[in-house]
Amino acid sequence: xxxxxxxxxPANPWNWVAVWRxxxxxxxxxxxASILGNLAEPMTSLFGLGFGLGAMVGGVDGIPYxxxxxxxxxxxxxxISATFETIHATFARMHAKRTWESALCTQLTLGDxxxxxxxxxxxxxxxxxxxxxxxxxxxxxxxxxxxLFALPVIALTGFAFxxxxxxxxxxxxxxxxxxxxxxxFLTPMLFLSGAVFPVTQLPDIFQQLSHLLxxxxxxxxxxxxxxxxxxxxxxxxxxxxxxYAVVPFFLxxxxxxxxxMC
Amino acid sequence: MQLLTRANVSSSPSxxxxxxxxxxxxxxxNNADNSLFRSKSDVAIELxxxxxxxxxxxxxxxxxxxxxxxxxxxxxxxxGAGKSxxxxxxxxxxxxxxxxxxxxxxxxxARARLARSRIGVVPQFDTLDREFTARENLLVFGRYFGLxxxxxxxxxxxxxxxxxxxSKADVPVAELSxxxxxxxxxxxxxxxxxxxxxxxxxxxxxxPHARHLxxxxxxxxxxxxxxxxxxxxxxxxxxxLCDRLCVxxxxxxxxxxRPHALIDEQIGCDVIEIYGGNxxxxxxxxxxxxxxxxxxxxxxxxxxxxxxxxxxxxxxxTGLRLLQRPxxxxxxxxxxxxxEMKD
Numbered sequence: 001x002x003x004x005x006x007x008x009x010p011a012n013p014w015n016w017v018a019v020w021r022x023x024x025x026x027x028x029x030x031x032x033a034s035i036l037g038n039l040a041e042p043m044t045s046l047f048g049l050g051f052g053l054g055a056m057v058g059g060v061d062g063i064p065y066x067x068x069x070x071x072x073x074x075x076x077x078x079x080i081s082a083t084f085e086t087i088h089a090t091f092a093r094m095h096a097k098r099t100w101e102s103a104l105c106t107q108l109t110l111g112d113x114x115x116x117x118x119x120x121x122x123x124x125x126x127x128x129x130x131x132x133x134x135x136x137x138x139x140x141x142x143x144x145x146x147x148l149f150a151l152p153v154i155a156l157t158g159f160a161f162x163x164x165x166x167x168x169x170x171x172x173x174x175x176x177x178x179x180x181x182x183x184x185f186l187t188p189m190l191f192l193s194g195a196v197f198p199v200t201q202l203p204d205i206f207q208q209l210s211h212l213l214x215x216x217x218x219x220x221x222x223x224x225x226x227x228x229x230x231x232x233x234x235x236x237x238x239x240x241x242x243x244y245a246v247v248p249f250f251l252x253x254x255x256x257x258x259x260x261m262c
Numbered sequence: 263m264q265l266l267t268r269a270n271v272s273s274s275p276s277x278x279x280x281x282x283x284x285x286x287x288x289x290x291x292n293n294a295d296n297s298l299f300r301s302k303s304d305v306a307i308e309l310x311x312x313x314x315x316x317x318x319x320x321x322x323x324x325x326x327x328x329x330x331x332x333x334x335x336x337x338x339x340x341x342g343a344g345k346s347x348x349x350x351x352x353x354x355x356x357x358x359x360x361x362x363x364x365x366x367x368x369x370x371x372a373r374a375r376l377a378r379s380r381i382g383v384v385p386q387f388d389t390l391d392r393e394f395t396a397r398e399n400l401l402v403f404g405r406y407f408g409l410x411x412x413x414x415x416x417x418x419x420x421x422x423x424x425x426x427x428x429s430k431a432d433v434p435v436a437e438l439s440x441x442x443x444x445x446x447x448x449x450x451x452x453x454x455x456x457x458x459x460x461x462x463x464x465x466x467x468x469x470p471h472a473r474h475l476x477x478x479x480x481x482x483x484x485x486x487x488x489x490x491x492x493x494x495x496x497x498x499x500x501x502x503l504c505d506r507l508c509v510x511x512x513x514x515x516x517x518x519x520r521p522h523a524l525i526d527e528q529i530g531c532d533v534i535e536i537y538g539g540n541x542x543x544x545x546x547x548x549x550x551x552x553x554x555x556x557x558x559x560x561x562x563x564x565x566x567x568x569x570x571x572x573x574x575x576x577x578x579x580t581g582l583r584l585l586q587r588p589x590x591x592x593x594x595x596x597x598x599x600x601x602e603m604k605d
Contacts, residue, residue: 004357007371018405025402026393102389104355106406106454107379261355262316 008257010111019103019116020123023089027124035131038081042132045073046139049196060198063227070136071223072195074129074150075157079215081128082158083186085121086165087178093117094169100260110261111253118162118249125158126151136226143228150225153241157218160244164214167248170255189215214244305364306331306458306489307352312361314347314513321347322358323513331457334480334490336500336507336521340599344513345493346386349462352491353378366458379407382451386462386493388443390435396422396446397431400453407454417453424479425449441472448479458489465499477502497591511599521591528597529589531567538582547579548572558596565589 010016027034046066054065061068093099103113133150136142168181190196192206193215199207210216217237224231231237307329314322321344329335339345350356352365354374363370365377391399397418404414422428425445430438438446444464451459461480465473480503484490494500500507501521508518517524531553536544541562545555552566566572569586576582 003372007354007374011375015408018402018408021405022391022402025398026391029393097392098387098389099391101385102391102403102450103406105353105378105381105383105385105389106403107375107408108406109375261357 005254005257008110008253008261010115011107011109015108015112016116016119018108019113020120022099022103023117023120024123035127038077038128038131039135041128042073042077042135045077046070046132046135049073064141066139067141067227068198068223069196070132070141071150071226072193072219074132074136074154074226075193075215075218075222076190076195077132078125078129078154078157078218079161079186079189082121082125082161083165083181085124086117086162087169087172087181088175090117090121090166091169091172091175091178094256094260104260110257114166114249114253114256118159118166121162121165122155122158125161126155129154129158133226142226146225146228148225150222153218153221153225153238156238156241156245157214157222160214160218160241160248163245163248163252166252167255170252170259189213192216194219214241217241304331305329306333306366307335307491308362308364309348309352310362312351312358312363314344314351314356314358321513322351324361325510325513325515326361327508327515327518329489329491331489332484332487333505334484334492334503336504337491337493337510338495338497338500338507338595339510340495343510343599345495345510346462347513348510349383349386349460349491349493352460353381353383379454380457382454382456382459384444384447384451384459384461384464386466388447390443390447390450392434392436395432395434396427396438396449399435399446400450403450404453409454414453421449421452424452426475439472441468441475444468444472444476445479448476452483456488458491459483460491460493462493463495464492465494465496473499497595501591509595509598516598517594524594525589525591528594529565531565531589532569533587533589533593534564534566534569534572535585535587536562536564536576536582539579544576548575551575556596563593565593 046069050066050069054069057065059065100113104110130151133142133147133154137144137147165181168178172178192202192210193199193213194210195215199210199216202210217240221231221234221237221241223229305328307327309328310326312322312325313320323344325344325348327335337345337348347356351358351363352370354365354371354377357371365374366380368374368377370377391402394402400418400421401411401414404417405411409417418431419428422431425448427442427446427449430442435443435446448464451461464480465476468476477499480490480492484503490503492500492503504521506518506520507524509516517528519527536548537560539562541557541560544562545557548562548564548566549555551568551571552564554565556563556565564572573584573586576584
């Protein structure tokens with residue numbers, strides 16, 4: 001059992017790059033549409049929610065609502081982008097397109113392929129989060145240069161959510177099951193993590209719950225960086241995100257081994 | 263009575279005309295079975311008492327065989343016999359429940375990755391990347407083997423030439439014909455210059471022209487010393503390419519040997535196919551003069567060491583069509599897996 005698991009783990013620290021490059025090559029063919037999509041989404045959410053709602057709300061924690069919302073949206077867009085890449089595009093490559101099947105005939109292991117897919121999903125999350133941040137910066141809600149600290153956090157957030165979504169991908173019999181993950185996990189997380197309103201608005205029990213949510217930790221890191229404020233418990237938040245990135249990855253390798261290699 | 267004598271009727275069954283002289287030239291070292299395995303490094307694949315079940319269904323049952331380096335070994339069997347599962351086991355894509363597998367000296371599945379780095383695979387179903395052109399597919403696949411872009415760009419033109427796809431290098435895969443896709447898959451399988459090729463029904467679904475082109479390409483690979491494990495249910499394909507073959511059914515080995523030896527052993531005489539009459543009635547007429555008769559659909563297969571005797575019995579019967587021919591692998595296959603095996 002352990003031996004079988006060991007045989008499918010990543011073979012070395014660089015094998016995954018070939019999988020990432022395959023996805024990058026495919027993405028390049030439609031890069032312009034992808035980038036435009038990544039820019040259009042933050043504009044709707046920031047301008048729509050930010051200014052519409054912001055006019056009613058006024059300020060939050062002593063800053064304009066749009067500034068508060070921007071950091072939440074950066075983390076959220078990384079979450080959504082990494083999740084959708086994994087449950088839709090990766091699932092297709094594993095299932096209908098047989099991309100993994102051909103890769104499994106080479107010297108790559110299943111772990112190499114999964115790691116490459118996660119790194120790719122994290123890259124797309126970085127792109128989406130950065131696009132959101134650029135829009136926020138353009139309208140003056142991102143401080144330079146502290147905002148640069150947010151970039152690795154966006155990538156880590158993407159990796160963590162891709163890793164979580166990989167478990168869903170490993171277990172889902174078809175596309176129809178992904179809706180449960182979205183409605184029962186992602187949507188509640190958006191409201192429990194302080195993305196659109198402060199966590200302090202929540203009943204105490206939900207405030208406690210938010211400490212467990214990866215999106216909350218991501219926002220706790222990104223918001224201070226974007227607003228150039230001192231952040232607290234940086235080590236704790238980074239560690240939490242790392243756990244969400246690493247543990248589901250190793251679990252998904254085993255789940256996918258059982259699914260694909262039996 | 264109309265007499266059709268298509269093949270070389272005068273040749274005795276034990277000296278069946280060699281259909282593939284090329285193979286003999288290239289594989290002179292395979293003259294006797296016991297000289298196949300001179301040392302450990304001459305063994306490409308070894309399966310020992312391998313079993314695999316899915317739920318209650320036994321897919322591979324105590325299967326053992328050994329493939330020597332440089333030979334083409336055919337794995338034959340009807341649909342669902344377990345052929346594709348054997349390919350998966352050999353590649354380490356599924357662990358066996360019992361038994362041991364060694365491929366290119368590596369224990370599988372524990373060190374399957376190292377074996378796979380020296381294997382090329384043509385899977386049963388097309389796994390080419392439809393988002394890419396022919397050239398891009400080779401590039402992506404080569405990178406999976408850890409090869410550098412520069413090395414690949416140098417190797418790709420000759421692989422495209424080998425696959426006769428020089429003019430299709432920048433055509434998206436979606437626009438290639440079935441035969442072209444199969445040849446591109448073969449080119450992909452060669453990107454890592456493998457010692458061993460695992461071909462799972464490489465010509466299924468191709469037209470005869472495309473099939474012959476693949477066969478010709480595979481023979482040139484054998485001439486270069488590659489080892490091939492060929493899974494097929496085309497008897498002609500097995501006959502043309504394989505040095506040795508193994509017929510499996512329900513995951514069990516039924517018979518193993520050289521194609522011509524198997525034909526001699528299992529059939530050993532000419533075959534007369536009789537059609538146009540009622541085969542059940544004809545059995546009583548020709549039965550006593552044949553070693554064996556079998557009915558398949560509306561055709562009576564008559565295995566006779568003295569075919570003249572059979573023909574004499576049928577003289578005067580109208581509307582019959584006779585085809586006398588030397589026995590072939592299909593006769594062996596049908597005998598082993600066909601009517602007589604059904605319970």
